[in-house]
Amino acid sequence: MSKSFLEVDGLSKVYPDGQGGELTVFEDIRFALEKGEFVCIIGHSGCGKSTILNVMAGLDEATTGNIVMNAKEVIGPSLDRGVVFQNYSLLPWKTTLNNIVFAVRARWPKWSKEQVREHSERYLKMVGLDHALDRKPSQLSGGMRQRVSIARAFATQPELLLLDEPFGALDALTRGVIQDELVKIWEETHQTVFMITHDVDEAILLSDRIFLMSNGPHARIAESVKVNIPRPRARATIFQNPAYHKTRDYLVDFLINRSGSALPDEDGKPRVIDPSDVASATEASKPETSAKAVNA
């Protein structure tokens, strides 16, 4: 059996429910990521997406199951797995530059001062912040802070990047700009990325595949949807591609109608979906349902 870059096998998380019982947030989570893939995960609140990501980061522990990356089991946090948190998590007493330097130095302790600085500045330039090197996070807007946080994660060149709803706290305009920047950096670096989002359009713009989670408790990763849209993609033009609408309709339909009951394949792995095949089926079923609605 050929091993993928990262394999998640049978992950579950059980919390005490406070009344002597137990609450299984998610169970039997199985999936694999290939090197260089950009994968988004979408699901309703409470399905445990963030917990899955934290377990992958090594910041949290699953109740059962394990994660293997590069043929090594994931135990505890590591510089091989970079994390971008929703609330940026910049160190507020350090300047923009020093927040990056902090990470770069941790990654390559033997580098000279100049080397560290040069490397850090390069990544800040990628996110367009080379003019704000000496400002403290409190002097930056939310969008700028998240850029610093993204630059910090990319600068350490981790093998796997974990993004926990990185744009959740940003307004729509800023979000769009940074999405484009993320696409740009990713196309330069081809890092493996696993990202949580609530935004269907964002997921389509960025991902190679999109995982769909069913609702918690007992949430599963039910489906893995391929995004058949060629790169490079851009926010301004992506909606002209017919596959975009098919994919979007499919995702929205899942989230609204099917996330309560969807189940993965028999073997526990997410059902692989190509919306360009399925979409015709859902479209075919549409007139039928609307006709029923009219009859009723």
Next chain:
Amino acid sequence: MASTNVRAALLSVVFLVLFLGIWEFGTQVIAPQENLSEYEMLMGGADEEARVPPPSEIIQHAIYELSDPFYDRGSNDKGIGTQLAYSIYRVLTGFIGAMAIALPVGFLIGMSPLMYKALNPYIQVLRPISPLAWMPLALFIIQDSEKSAIFVIFICSIWPMLLNTAFGVANVREDWVNVARTHELSPVRTAITVILPAAAPTILTGMRISIGIAWLVIVAAEMLVGGTGIGYYVWNEWNNLDLASVIFSILMIGVVGMLLDLALGKAQSLVEYKE
């Protein structure tokens, strides 16, 4: 319109002038109505001395003292600067000693809930003890009044620093600790590069409270142990019935206390950060 600062300064001056004026006129020498009796003469005709000296006299005295603050004419007659220097020396020695214990122990308690629970009962019992209550025990064990005074400062400055350090360390945002964890920092490096700067403002607040308490306590401690220091000086001048000196040294205690607080406040603003 003048800014609030200027107007506040003006108002301060007005209050000062009013206060000093009332004081000055309220303490004028009352000329004796009739001749003193023989007994009163024998007692030194003490009317002139039996009053709080007016501000003018205190200012004169202050100029005299401050023109040569470090003179030394024997053990009972040293300049105000010398006395203050002794007190500051004791306060700083005790304070730094307390820091050396309180900061590491505070870190330990803050980072380990187990240690916090184990040590908390002792801290809660020891903390409310008036530092001067330790004096007899300190004198007996240390057998040296100078060192006992320093010990009393040590024991009174340790608690605010200890508790604030523990509180600051325990309440470092988990996100920042997670940043350290995802960057594989060792516990020592995490403590130095993340937890210390994150908790520094709280720690400095504790130090500021400590130095304030230490300066309150040193006066009382020196009144007890005697010999040197501003506390001893105040008491000595009271025994000399030199009220101008007493009032002058009270003012100096206030000024030095304020300077100590300003210094710590400055240090605090250096480590302060905005989220």
